[in-house]
Amino acid sequence: MSLTNTLGGKVWKFGDDINTDLMLPGPWLYRSAGEQAKAVFINNRPEFLRDMKQGDVVIGGFNYGMGSSRPAARSLRNCGVGFLLAEALNGLFFRNCVNFGFRAFECPGVSTAFSEGDRAELSIDDWTATNTRTGQTLAVTPIPTMLLEMMVGGGVLPMLEAKGLIARRAAG
Amino acid sequence: MPMTIAEKILAHASGQASISPGDLAVVDVETAVLMDMTFLPEGWREVLSLHDPSKVVIVFDHLVPAPTIQAATAHATGRRFAKQYGIERLHDVGLDQGIAHAVVADRGYAIPGTVLVNGDSHTCAAGAFNCAARGVGGPDMLFAITTGKAWFRVGETIRYDFAGALRPGVSAKDIFLHIAGTHGAHVNQNVEYGGPGMHTISMNGRRTLAAMGAELSAEFTIFEPDDALADYMRTVNPTAQTRPTMPDPDCLYRERRAIDLGLLEPLIALPDGIVNNSVPVGQVEGQRIDQAFVGSCANGTLDDLAVVAHVVNGRKVAKGTRLIVTPGTQSIYLAALKAGYVETITAAGGIVTPATCGACVGGHLGALGPDEICLTASTRNFKGRMGDPSAKIYMGSPATCAASALTGVITHPGTFFAGDRA
Numbered sequence: 001m002s003l004t005n006t007l008g009g010k011v012w013k014f015g016d017d018i019n020t021d022l023m024l025p026g027p028w029l030y031r032s033a034g035e036q037a038k039a040v041f042i043n044n045r046p047e048f049l050r051d052m053k054q055g056d057v058v059i060g061g062f063n064y065g066m067g068s069s070r071p072a073a074r075s076l077r078n079c080g081v082g083f084l085l086a087e088a089l090n091g092l093f094f095r096n097c098v099n100f101g102f103r104a105f106e107c108p109g110v111s112t113a114f115s116e117g118d119r120a121e122l123s124i125d126d127w128t129a130t131n132t133r134t135g136q137t138l139a140v141t142p143i144p145t146m147l148l149e150m151m152v153g154g155g156v157l158p159m160l161e162a163k164g165l166i167a168r169r170a171a172g
Numbered sequence: 173m174p175m176t177i178a179e180k181i182l183a184h185a186s187g188q189a190s191i192s193p194g195d196l197a198v199v200d201v202e203t204a205v206l207m208d209m210t211f212l213p214e215g216w217r218e219v220l221s222l223h224d225p226s227k228v229v230i231v232f233d234h235l236v237p238a239p240t241i242q243a244a245t246a247h248a249t250g251r252r253f254a255k256q257y258g259i260e261r262l263h264d265v266g267l268d269q270g271i272a273h274a275v276v277a278d279r280g281y282a283i284p285g286t287v288l289v290n291g292d293s294h295t296c297a298a299g300a301f302n303c304a305a306r307g308v309g310g311p312d313m314l315f316a317i318t319t320g321k322a323w324f325r326v327g328e329t330i331r332y333d334f335a336g337a338l339r340p341g342v343s344a345k346d347i348f349l350h351i352a353g354t355h356g357a358h359v360n361q362n363v364e365y366g367g368p369g370m371h372t373i374s375m376n377g378r379r380t381l382a383a384m385g386a387e388l389s390a391e392f393t394i395f396e397p398d399d400a401l402a403d404y405m406r407t408v409n410p411t412a413q414t415r416p417t418m419p420d421p422d423c424l425y426r427e428r429r430a431i432d433l434g435l436l437e438p439l440i441a442l443p444d445g446i447v448n449n450s451v452p453v454g455q456v457e458g459q460r461i462d463q464a465f466v467g468s469c470a471n472g473t474l475d476d477l478a479v480v481a482h483v484v485n486g487r488k489v490a491k492g493t494r495l496i497v498t499p500g501t502q503s504i505y506l507a508a509l510k511a512g513y514v515e516t517i518t519a520a521g522g523i524v525t526p527a528t529c530g531a532c533v534g535g536h537l538g539a540l541g542p543d544e545i546c547l548t549a550s551t552r553n554f555k556g557r558m559g560d561p562s563a564k565i566y567m568g569s570p571a572t573c574a575a576s577a578l579t580g581v582i583t584h585p586g587t588f589f590a591g592d593r594a
């Protein structure tokens with residue numbers, strides 16, 4: 001079974017230590033998920049939401065997603081980011097990526113192999129990422145199957161719903 | 173295979189003989205702590221089947237007493253949930269109130285050798301009690317309370333060996349600022365604290381240091397067990413089934429680092445980021461501040477309030493400067509009241525607020541306005557963390573914050589402790 005098709009999109013590059021406050025700023029913490037998705041990177045890159053297209057790719061450096069446990073991964077998913085690759089993902093942010101069904105993986109070398117505006121393609125079947133401008137292909141660090149299934153299956157909530165452990169609700 | 177403390181606890185909790193970095197551990201959760209934000213309507217789902225109410229703790233902390241209708245609604249949801257499933261450990265507004273990590277510490281809910289989760293990033297604070305505690309996401313909490321389980325990617329461990337003892341006026345916060353400034357982030361790594369000097373750090377100091385593990389981006393931050401921990405647990409939670417867990421001799425650390433506590437000095441983290449951002453207080457001395465804050469799950473302990481009271485005793489907070497002190501729990505507030513700290517701080521012109529997250533997260537009771545400058549003894553100095561994004565947040569120890577509140581500029585706390593020096 002293939003867990004996913006190849007995904008691709010335009011690259012938006014970010015540096016090291018991008019924290020979750022930047023993806024989901026404090027003043028939006030108590031608003032709806034829909035409103036939160038309209039505040040992604042509003043303090044550090046206000047042009048991001050204006051110019052990005054569905055399926056675009058975020059590429060980050062080390063410790064991407066550091067900081068609070070707020071559901072920043074949900075905002076990235078909801079605003080239309082196709083996937084995220086980083087040199088290293090913060091552990092707590094990674095959990096939320098699995099839990100909210102947002103594809104985020106570690107890919108050593110990614111921050112030097114890609115420039116702003118390149119096109120990145122990701123194949124989870126063979127765990128590679130390709131820069132279509134340079135033709136360079138990098139290895140993506142695989143994650144355990146249990147986590148991958150949760151991530152591409154829409155996250156932990158649909159799983160708990162299916163088991164009858166929590167009540168169903170429209171996707172948030 | 174010999175294991176580090178984190179590996180040993182995860183192995184035991186997942187029923188495996190051994191576990192090593194790179195493994196995925198699916199573990200039994202001994203304690204699941206739900207804080208108020210978990211009950212916000214965007215994240216909470218009605219639970220149809222709860223694994224075990226006796227393993228659940230509910231604490232309202234970020235927004236208490238409720239400053240908004242939304243917070244009040246979240247609290248109401250939490251109360252209903254507690255009632256529905258007969259969850260006894262509900263820390264509602266009142267005497268039981270406090271910041272979840274501080275409540276967990278005060279009450280001895282973090283049981284040595286077990287796994288604790290909470291949907292808040294500073295959950296690692298419970299590592300002071302030799303507990304594998306990790307902040308997880310809201311959905312992880314629903315997973316934990318309905319299945320009794322949590323998953324962790326097992327990381328490598330960095331070991332810190334402390335020697336000697338801190339000099340007067342230097343605190344656990346300065347140990348943290350030293351580690352963050354010297355060694356930077358510990359992404360996907362566990363941090364283990366021990367060594368002969370560890371015993372000189374009070375349980376409250378360990379709480380500070382363990383809580384700040386989140387700022388190192390560490391997975392688990394865990395202290396070795398010692399007599400002080402055993403005494404503490406006997407006092408606050410005598411019936412707990414503890415499993416004090418030492419690392420195996422010859423276990424594999426990614427790196428082992430020695431720290432001589434006697435050499436440390438008060439440090440400051442410059443605004444907008446904590447790791448690799450520490451400087452000696454002297455380097456920023458004289459920087460004007462609008463507000464000094466001492467509080468949060470890292471610095472709302474009784475020791476922290478005692479230090480502030482010691483520094484401001486008989487003195488006055490500078491005109492135009494605000495000193496805001498927030499105890500971690502109402503029990504700490506009460507103890508500070510009995511010890512006279514609240515009176516001393518109030519008489520000096522400081523404000524002692526009820527126990528809550530408050531200014532730490534810019535929610536209420538001390539949010540920062542545009543271009544304001546704050547010196548904080550809390551957990552985070554990110555842009556916009558405590559209010560307006562143009563505000564600048566420096567971070568230092570409670571002693572440095574108190575000394576600076578008296579002058580209105582960043583001030584070395586040394587002179588206030590000079591008489592204590594041997």
Ligand code: SF4
Binds near residue numbers: 234467469529
């Ligand atoms: S005190 Fe601050 S860091 Fe601690 S739980 Fe509350 S908001 Fe988070």
